Amino acid sequence: MIFQDPMTSLNPTMKLGKQISEVLKIHRNMNSKEAKEEAIRLFKAVHITNPEQRINQYPFELSGGMRQRVIIAMAIACNPKIIIADEPTTALDVTIQAQIMELIHELKEEMETSIILITHDLGVVREFADRINVMYAGKIIEGGTVEEVFKKSKHPYTWALLKSMPTLDSDIKSELYSLGGTPPDLLEPPIGCPFCARCEYAMEICKEKMPERTDLSTTHFTCCWLTHEYAESVE
Known part of the structure; x- marks a missing residue:
């Protein structure tokens, strides 16, 4: 699931690396070292710069676009067959919106996953939807x-x-x-x-x-x- 507002979707009291590592430990049975390495790899996959540094930061230290990339990294962490994206660009400016939608499209092709996009933006629908x-x-x-x-x-x-x-x-x-x-x-x-x-x-x-x-x-x-x-x- 990719939620609408990354600031309220992420835990403000936990470092980003710990938040994504929890998912990997519980659902992919990784130990702490493996989870940290996978978290860095996932951050790189969603084009987060300096991932080794970012995993030790809190959500408020990142921009809105970067926070949404973290949410996307968490969403793809377990190699899902379906990703539900609920207004994933609502809180972002137009330039960042385009980058995030391009990233989601890129990941869909690479992972061979399906995206259910919930949105009011018909321009985004026309550009990215199949049905x-x-x-x-x-x-x-x-x-x-x-x-x-x-x-x-x-x-x-x-x-x-x-x-x-x-x-x-x-x-x-x-x-x-x-x-x-x-x-x-x-x-x-x-x-x-x-x-x-x-x-x-x-x-x-x-x-x-x-x-x-x-x-x-x-x-x-x-x-x-x-x-x-x-x-x-x-x-």
Whole structure:
């Protein structure tokens, strides 16, 4: 797991080397000497400079980007088959964001692991993802390849997300699209489609029943009554 904020994910009272060594001792049965050597190797793998010195430092002594590299080193310490990255670049500036995402991509290729990237940044999604699942109110409402979701999307919420993105040819004087309304209360979720109250295409059935999944291709699907045969019968 790669967490969103490295400062709150790391123990502020422990040196970085000790934090990563704990993982190696417990899960890979290493002794203290082996764990220290492996911690240095992992720090080098994520491009942390002067790893021999860094393992004796505390989290507050490193920059945000370096702290996130430590979290990544801990995440790959046991050679996982799947890495879950939860908004891994949120707390970082744009330049460091690009470096961290490039590092994650590089490690994915080297380790032949899979990455589940949780993010609101559609630019990052377009650059690094192979497949996309769009979620709303805790439910997957559309999924497909990058090409399908960005250029052939069928769900109104996906349309709203894409319209809110600035482009290179956007008029600098025009306002970005903003979706009206508020998300539903998940303690008392609606009976029908959770996006219904904010959707300009909502039909009566949207209020009464959760949309069924519609497969648009072998890789592309959506959960929306607009793509269902019901919508054709209403028309």
